Amino acid sequence: MTTLHDFTATTIDGEDRPLSAYDGHVALVVNTASQCGFTPQLEGLEQLHRQYADQGLAVLGFPCNQFGNQDPGSDEEIGAFCQKNYGVSFQMFSKVEVNGDDAHPVYRWLRSEKSGLLGEKIKWNFTKFLVGKDGQVLKRYGSTTKPEKIAADIEKALAA
Template identity: 45%
Template sequence: MNLYDIEVMKMNNEKIKLEAYRNKVILIVNTASKCGFTKQFGGLEELYKKFKDRDFIILGFPCNQFLKQDPGTNEEILEFCQLNFGVTFPMFAKLEVRGKNQNELYKYLIKHTPVLTGKSIKWNFEKFLINRDGEIINRFVSKVTPKEIELEVEKLL
């Protein structure tokens, strides 16, 4: 199994394989609407706008596992992101990033990352950077801002 074999759920409950993002540089982020790091949505959107025409994509996955900081429905979460931060990158259905109901995507990311391999997600806004071949290049903890990873993204483009 590789990254592109994994299916995820879009906000409208439609399944999509990550195959749809093959040959793109991908940044996967677990998000939350009521977190100290929520303002990173603005930086993520800036990063996306800067590089989207060069086959860069950000995939946002809301998660309510950390102090219940994303309690809304998928529709409420999407509306919040769009209204408050102008988010235009794809946001997906809420999922679990750790524990017994951990989503298949996060099992894969944690197992195959070269940084913090096997370590569970500690908080909202952890980021995984993936090259055009579907290889996980880096994992960034929550406090690392989108601006701080801009050069690393640009190198992959």
Template identity: 55%
Template structure:
């Protein structure tokens, strides 16, 4: 089992297989536009822009489970991400990341990379680094800035370039 076996819904309502991202390094993030960590959108976009031509993508999953920091519908979320943060990396339909109705992708991510205090997601902007084969490599806390993940993304991309 790996990340590529999941299907998710885009922010525009289309079904999308994560198998479409096979061969790419991914950074999967639960986001919220009204969160104190929302300025991280800028850093996430910078990572996406820097490495997308080398086979990297940020995947954003809006979530309203933490103090109602993502109250809008998908269209409002997409608009806020684009206007306020210049986001053009893939965004997906709003999901739950914790609880009985947590999206299956997040159930899987949490199982593969539990946090320090157990497997639940503690807050918005928890990040999961995934390799080209869909394996979860590492979980990063909401306070980890995207720029601190840069070297690990580069390492995974270089590894695949060597084998190419």
């Protein structure tokens, strides 16, 4: 059975990171964008990271430019924007595609594990996937779900 831990992704700093590094952690995987109406959710994601990282939560941000050209910058520009404007200290990865033939393998897998309103497709930026300590997808949340609304589910997953 495939899990999140079977994949590798490139960090925003250009390093390949096996996602097995998050084995035993609860992960919140989010496709982010710097110029989206939902971009202020970066603040809420950072708050979750600060509140729960010591208990085993890993917030994993994957910038994506597939929706309305809302993240056109380079990885360096995206990283600087997220840090400067929202104090992002959680792990950001290199920009990816989340839908279509060129979708990153982790997103092809996430979409197949938990479909949303448009079936397997990601509808917009800031779609969130909660992944348990075992690497299995627990829940999928749409763009409009604010990070703080996920806290109870994170607590439950951390306690499992």
